[in-house]
């Protein structure tokens with residue numbers, strides 16, 4: 101549970117951080133699972149359903165930037181989606197209808213080269229009938245100023261839904277020169293490993309390349325209020341309800357007047373936000389060092 105003051109802060113600013121919320125034993129199970137999964141990337145020559153690879157990846161020098169939908173592929177991440185201390189906070193933030201898991205991912209920013217994520221709103225990727233959705237960042241490493249922490253533009257979830265298109269196609273990134281947002285006001289979410297961050301689905305956020313000598317592994321879960329229905333549709337109603345972590349199924353979506361742009365036509369590059377954003381021309385975040393050389397070749 102968090103205080104009413106924290107709940108109010110979340111609604112006002114669009115994020116809240118709960119420090120040291122994960123018990124040490126659970127944290128080490130999650131970290132161990134990530135290490136084992138990363139070992140499985142050796143020998144890969146291309147992205148697949150589980151691994152999204154850095155441009156500098158080599159089969160004999162594996163470099164993974166994302167583990168995709170870990171709750172589908174690995175039991176400990178399925179189990180953690182129901183972790184009671186996290187679910188209690190979600191119930192406070194998302195309202196009385198209940199809480200449904202929408203998706204998950206693990207973004208790995210390895211030391212020195214871990215890739216940036218351009219500014220965006222998660223809402224641009226998966227609009228729903230109402231915007232009571234949040235993403236939880238489970239910090240599996242310490243998040244520091246140097247290792248590419250998540251950065252949030254406070255209060256931006258109360259503004260517009262910004263353009264995430266380029267050349268007529270969705271690209272999953274906001275043009276930093278276009279929307280009048282003062283990115284110098286972005287707040288880095290720095291906290292020790294085992295902390296949880298919650299950011300509103302409409303808040304503008306991004307993160308820089310990791311230029312430090314320490315990795316930044318962030319497990320992310322996306323959660324929706326049980327009565328928020330994806331505008332892209334529900335292909336499997338039973339699976340939709342199986343993902344409830346609190347509350348009861350409902351076939352009565354709650355509709356609120358939210359600004360929406362659909363992520364259509366689909367991004368030319370599919371598979372992950374990194375791939376979607378790879379074609380984006382007006383990048384905000386610098387790529388340096390070895391990663392820059394790979395980007396230029």
Ligand SMILES: O=C(O)CCC(=O)C(=O)O
Nearest residue numbers: 207217249250307318373
């Ligand atoms: O890993 C990060 O720093 C950013 C994550 C994010 O915003 C995303 O994957 O949608």
